[in-house]
Amino acid sequence: MVGLIGLAGIAGLAIRPSPDNNTGSADYVILAGSAGLRWDDLDPQRTPTLWAEASRGSIGWLSVRSAMRVTCPSDGWLTLGAGNYAAWPRPSTGSRCEPASPALTQPDDIGANLTEQRSVVQNNQDRLPYGAVPGALAESVRCTYAFGPAAAMAAARPFGRVDKYQPSLPADATGLLSQCNLSIVDLGAVSGSGAQRQQQVQAADAMLARVVAARPSRSLLMVAGVSDTERSGRLHVAIAEGEGWNGGWLTSAGTGRDGYLQLIDLAPTVLTALGKPAPERLFAGRAATVVEGRPAGVTDSMLGVHNADQRSVAQNAVAGIFFEVLAGLQILLFLLAVPVMVRARRHAGPRGPALPSARLVSVLELALIAAALAIPAALLADATPWWRYGHPAWVFGSVTGLFIVIGTVLVRLAPRYGRTLWPLGAAAAVASVVVGFDLLTGAQLQLNGVAGYSAVSGGRYAGVGGVGLGVFVAGLLVLAGSLAQWIAKPWRPVIVVLLGGIGVVMVGSPYLGADPVGAIAVTAGVCVAAAITTGGWLTFSRFAWAALAGLAVTIGFAVVDLSRPAADQGIVGRLLTELGNGTAGPAMQRAAAANGQALLDSPLTVLAVAGVLMLAFCQFSPWGGLNRLFGLHPALRAAGAGVTVAVLIAGVLNGSALTVAGAAAATAVPTAVLTALRVLLHAADRTRPEGETDGPGGPLTRVTSSPNVRQPS
Secondary structure, three states, rough: HHHHHHHHHHHHHHOOOOOOOHHHHHHOEEEEEEOHHHOHHHHHOOOOOHHHHHOOOOOEEOOOOOOOOOOHHHHHHHHHHHHHOOOOOOOOOOOOOOOOOOEEEOOOOOOEEOOHHHHHHHHHHHOOOOOOOOOOOOOOOOEEEOOOEHHHHHHHOOOEEHHHHHHHOOOOOOOOOHHOEEEEEEEOOOOOOHHHHHHHHHHHHHHHHHHHHHHOOOOEEEOOOOOOOOOOEEEEEEEEEEOOOOOOOOOOOOOOOOOEHHHHHHHHHEHHHHHOOOOOOOOOOOOOOEHHHHHHHHHHHHHHHHHHHHHHHHHHHHHHHHHHHHHHHHHHHHHHHHHHHHHHHHOOOOOOOOOHHHHHHHHHHHHHHHHOHHHHHHHHHHOOOOOOOOOHHHHHHHHHHHHHHHHHHHHHHOOOOOOOOOHHHHHHHHHHHHHHHHHHHOOOOOOOOOOEEOOOOOOOOOOOOHHHHHHHHHHHHHHHHHHOOOOHHHHHHHHHHHHHHHHHHHHOOOOOOOOHHHHHHHHHHHHHHHOOOOOOOOOOOHHHHHHHHHHHHHHHHHHHHHHOOOOOOOHHHHHHHHHHHHHOOOHHHHHHHHHHHHHOOOHHHHHHHHHHHHHHHHOOOOOOOOHHHHHHOHHHHOOOOOOOOHHHHHHOOOOOHHHHHHHHHHHHHHHHHHHHHHHOOOOOOOOHHHHOOOOOOOOOOOOOOOOOOOOOO
């Protein structure tokens, strides 16, 4: 069993797609930036130059994450020049970002000095956990030419010198853009709405027209909306046009998603196009590449039903509401279930509280099933264009509610509904199938989805997110535990290993879940579950074999990952490389900060705590029933232990704290409470030894008596 788990884990983690470096080289790179520029600002009539460049070149959505929660213009331009998450010190906390207006001196007629650059570099090195060095891009090229004060922030070297500088791009820039191999042009900021915004976009388009007219041959022109201009995150314009950048989607190894690019990817893209090496350990981004498959028209690619920015805005607004409502409803449901479980416990004497009515039990069971299906239903709801309507929260809630009702009715009307483990296993199967199918089809439901992750936040762009991982792990292992009750004891670990191995591959494969840390966590959970699925306790020998399998997967993948070039390594390889050269401190600091923020900010933390408290009541109170359930069905106890181990490891190592555990609890705890309630109601039924089971429910294979008829004790 250990060998099977190890082989599955290494196979899923080690195989990676070869990097796609099909872009062309250039003698010059011109980077034209505009703070706040979004795809819905472009129009073939009002912005003909931007539209033409987008039509000819390669395009994508630009995530402008920096070291700040909201990337204002100063942060964006500084991050561009650092190739890493950087921040410009700012005192303002208002609703709008301040324009980029650094202090500059011009001691000669050639270049300029950014007077605050040294202190800014020191601040990013000492106070921020990313290790960014503003000016790393300029230090990697022969010469930079900046047009505009904001552009100077990206073109300045770490000590503040801008090689060549002009306050603005001249009306006739002929010959200027070939004086340095990297020219950075500020097209002006775009903010507000209505006519004012349109005027700013038209001014940026007119300046870009002068850039296009003056660009030298064999040059790469990059256009980027380098930051937000308001205190809210958005997705922005990314265009690359030149030899090798003709059509197609922009992407990078950092995002792993066609059509998505990060702001930190622009600096390594510049150096790759110029044929220069990236500075060692300074850049956090990856060079952009081009993939085919993009529709020919800009409208069909980026606007209308394909407007990822509009969807991400709606997702950010609705996600918080959804999980807060889900947490509140599940807590209320648990509180209502407690008195029913107290009354459901059968007493030995002739007197005792009346048993709950059959109708009350039926309604509570349906409510618990509906609660368990809430997140899978939300994932399915993300397949609909709910975000395009005037009241997206209401539309999303209605669609999600419809899917919940459909799923609950299907579980209830199934012929096997009366069997003790059927609701638990059926809900788990739905959860694992929904997430698994989404991964097989490119994780389209999770990208910018309410139950997924947002490209604006910049944490993940492809594969399985924290919520999806929790739902998938809980569903898969609980399903394995339920199915294991069908077969004899010696073969139960086989079921857990087979389903668990599939889960490891799907989570860890870069073609599917793209989460190697999550795959290692799932491996640990599967090993624990397989070790105790036949019953008994987690003895030292069982724990040793489980730990050995998890360690084998981790070491095997680490060896394979470390053999790759540094630019192609995954998160495990990069972490071990950083530990080896002594630079892992910032990464560990970032993980700790991310865990702290997720622990305090996420409603899923509340769901995780509520789920633990409810399970503790079910197991340790006289009215719980969970101990009896685990005694009758040891494979379920094994599944619960495996889920706990997997979600805790994944949450801590991925910097998401209890997010993964909260999603798992929301999926598994309601139906676990339902199953414990059924055990309580039929605790006095005549049972047979475990070896004589006739179905998946073990000794309690069928609910045969009315909860209102007290059985003899």
